[in-house]
Amino acid sequence: MPSVSEFHQSLLGSLQAGTFVKITLSEPLGTEPGLRNLRARLVELKEGKRLSVVESFATREVTKNHRLEEGAAYLANAFTSSWCRAHLFTTGGDFQFRRERSGKFSVRAQRPTFSAAPQLQHDRVRPEEDALFREPFLQRLGVTNVLGKPRPGMAGKLRQIQRFSELLGHLLEDWVGGGGSDHPESRLLKVADMGAGKGYLTFILAREFKARGWSAEIVGVEQRPELVESSNQLAADLGFSRLRFECGSIGQWRPAAGLDVLVALHACNTATDDALFQGVSAGAQLLLTSPCCHQEIRPQLSVPAPLAAVLDHGILLERQAEILTDGLRALLLELRGYRARVFEFVEPEHSGKNLMLAATRRKSVGRSVESIRDELRAVMKAFGIREQRLASLLEEWP
Numbered sequence: 001m002p003s004v005s006e007f008h009q010s011l012l013g014s015l016q017a018g019t020f021v022k023i024t025l026s027e028p029l030g031t032e033p034g035l036r037n038l039r040a041r042l043v044e045l046k047e048g049k050r051l052s053v054v055e056s057f058a059t060r061e062v063t064k065n066h067r068l069e070e071g072a073a074y075l076a077n078a079f080t081s082s083w084c085r086a087h088l089f090t091t092g093g094d095f096q097f098r099r100e101r102s103g104k105f106s107v108r109a110q111r112p113t114f115s116a117a118p119q120l121q122h123d124r125v126r127p128e129e130d131a132l133f134r135e136p137f138l139q140r141l142g143v144t145n146v147l148g149k150p151r152p153g154m155a156g157k158l159r160q161i162q163r164f165s166e167l168l169g170h171l172l173e174d175w176v177g178g179g180g181s182d183h184p185e186s187r188l189l190k191v192a193d194m195g196a197g198k199g200y201l202t203f204i205l206a207r208e209f210k211a212r213g214w215s216a217e218i219v220g221v222e223q224r225p226e227l228v229e230s231s232n233q234l235a236a237d238l239g240f241s242r243l244r245f246e247c248g249s250i251g252q253w254r255p256a257a258g259l260d261v262l263v264a265l266h267a268c269n270t271a272t273d274d275a276l277f278q279g280v281s282a283g284a285q286l287l288l289t290s291p292c293c294h295q296e297i298r299p300q301l302s303v304p305a306p307l308a309a310v311l312d313h314g315i316l317l318e319r320q321a322e323i324l325t326d327g328l329r330a331l332l333l334e335l336r337g338y339r340a341r342v343f344e345f346v347e348p349e350h351s352g353k354n355l356m357l358a359a360t361r362r363k364s365v366g367r368s369v370e371s372i373r374d375e376l377r378a379v380m381k382a383f384g385i386r387e388q389r390l391a392s393l394l395e396e397w398p
């Protein structure tokens with residue numbers, strides 16, 4: 001009969017045998033407020049090899065480095081007290097441990113996702129970072145060279161790619177952690193990247209799903225045929241069999257059979273609204289957008305009295321229009337049952353287009369639809385906004 005001691009033994013054994021790659025704990029029991037997931041990997045510090053454990057809370061991360069035996073014991077205790085699920089990656093196999101709230105314990109072994117343990121480096125270059133930077137698709141796309149270093153002028157792009165990969169990883173862990181019967185690994189997921197461009201992030205999507213052993217059909221939608229052709233060629237060359245690119249317009253494209261994850265990074269102006277509408281209409285679980293080129297609201301703005309004095313500067317008015325656009329998008333998503341968050345996902349020195357609007361579908365957002373709708377209408381009226389594309393598509397305004 002499997003038990004938590006089997007979890008402890010498997011983890012400790014892999015650490016001692018040098019087959020350990022990484023581990024994640026998810027589906028928190030709710031014993032610690034805001035705790036979302038836990039990840040651990042090996043790092044080489046001055047004092048020697050350590051298990052670096054990162055506990056991710058809603059607004060912060062806490063990292064602690066442990067000696068290997070101590071770390072394995074720490075994780076076994078943590079699993080017992082705070083989590084329902086653990087995913088251990090080793091070069092010998094992947095193991096999914098599951099503890100029901102009833103106490104029932106199960107373990108499922110799968111083929112290994114990783115064939116080699118990551119090379120340990122000093123914490124400054126993290127193993128997963130190193131593995132990402134050496135991805136053949138990043139080399140073929142001209143982002144990195146064969147040494148895994150950014151090509152001239154591509155450091156900012158690489159940082160964006162890296163942050164997107166991390167963020168996506170956390171959101172996918174959250175998805176599993178959210179519980180419910182519809183676990184993402186139990187079926188073929190449908191994913192769309194709208195305005196895929198050269199496909200940097202579309203390939204990252206494919207990589208992240210593969211790393212979790214989740215099957216996903218990923219489509220990059222792009223209006224420029226030459227980019228679609230080169231991205232399809234790259235996917236074929238590198239053996240990404242469930243990744244394809246289609247030529248089309250974000251506003252016109254429709255998913256053939258539902259959507260689970262929708263991504264649209266830097267789709268200009270109202271193309272972000274078109275993409276969000278597609279995701280909402282298809283009932284996608286996760287929406288990830290990084291809006292840019294906000295042009296729709298600014299010409300409509302009439303600034304309410306007390307603000308007029310401080311927004312009497314073009315740049316501030318422009319920023320106000322951007323804030324309103326993205327804030328309204330977040331409210332509209334809440335109105336449709338999503339928990340929406342707006343944050344900077346990459347340091348401003350790497351990209352000025354660094355705002356992320358991420359939304360996760362929830363059974364309840366904790367507020368009444370009427371109160372959200374009242375707030376939305378109040379903002380529209382106060383700033384004289386006659387039209388906002390997502391609001392129109394969702395038939396919420398005018």
Ligand SMILES: C[S@@+](CC[C@H](N)C(=O)[O-])C[C@H]1O[C@@H](n2cnc3c(N)ncnc32)[C@H](O)[C@@H]1O
Binds near residue numbers: 200201248251264
């Ligand atoms: C700034 S690039 C971003 C590419 C990619 N999402 C990224 O972040 O690396 C925007 C891409 O979206 C495409 N695009 C813009 N509007 C579009 C539309 N309405 N339909 C399809 N593609 C669009 C452009 O051709 C361009 O390749």
